[in-house]
Amino acid sequence: MCGEGVEDLPHIFISGRVTSSLWGSVFRWLQLQPFLGSDPVDLMKWCDLVRIGPNQSQVLEVVCGTTLWFLWRFRNDVVHGSKTLPVN
Numbered sequence: 001m002c003g004e005g006v007e008d009l010p011h012i013f014i015s016g017r018v019t020s021s022l023w024g025s026v027f028r029w030l031q032l033q034p035f036l037g038s039d040p041v042d043l044m045k046w047c048d049l050v051r052i053g054p055n056q057s058q059v060l061e062v063v064c065g066t067t068l069w070f071l072w073r074f075r076n077d078v079v080h081g082s083k084t085l086p087v088n
């Protein structure tokens with residue numbers, strides 16, 4: 001997606017330049033410490049383990065799941081040529 005490194009699942013969903021920046025914004029918005037792993041499955045497990053209220057935990061799962069879905073859709077749009085990343 002960003003043209004840097006191997007586009008494996010951790011890169012696409014968590015640790016790539018574009019995705020890590022997006023997650024940084026998401027966790028700042030949620031006022032949470034960032035997820036430190038690189039596996040999207042671990043991210044969803046982490047959502048279950050974060051010590052916040054029960055309703056907030058459900059919101060966190062929805063936000064993380066939706067963000068993963070968005071990243072996958074955006075990645076497919078870039079790979080198949082209907083979208084490009086802006087420079088910078």
Ligand SMILES: [Zn+2]
Binds near residue numbers: 004
């Ligand atoms: Zn990339």
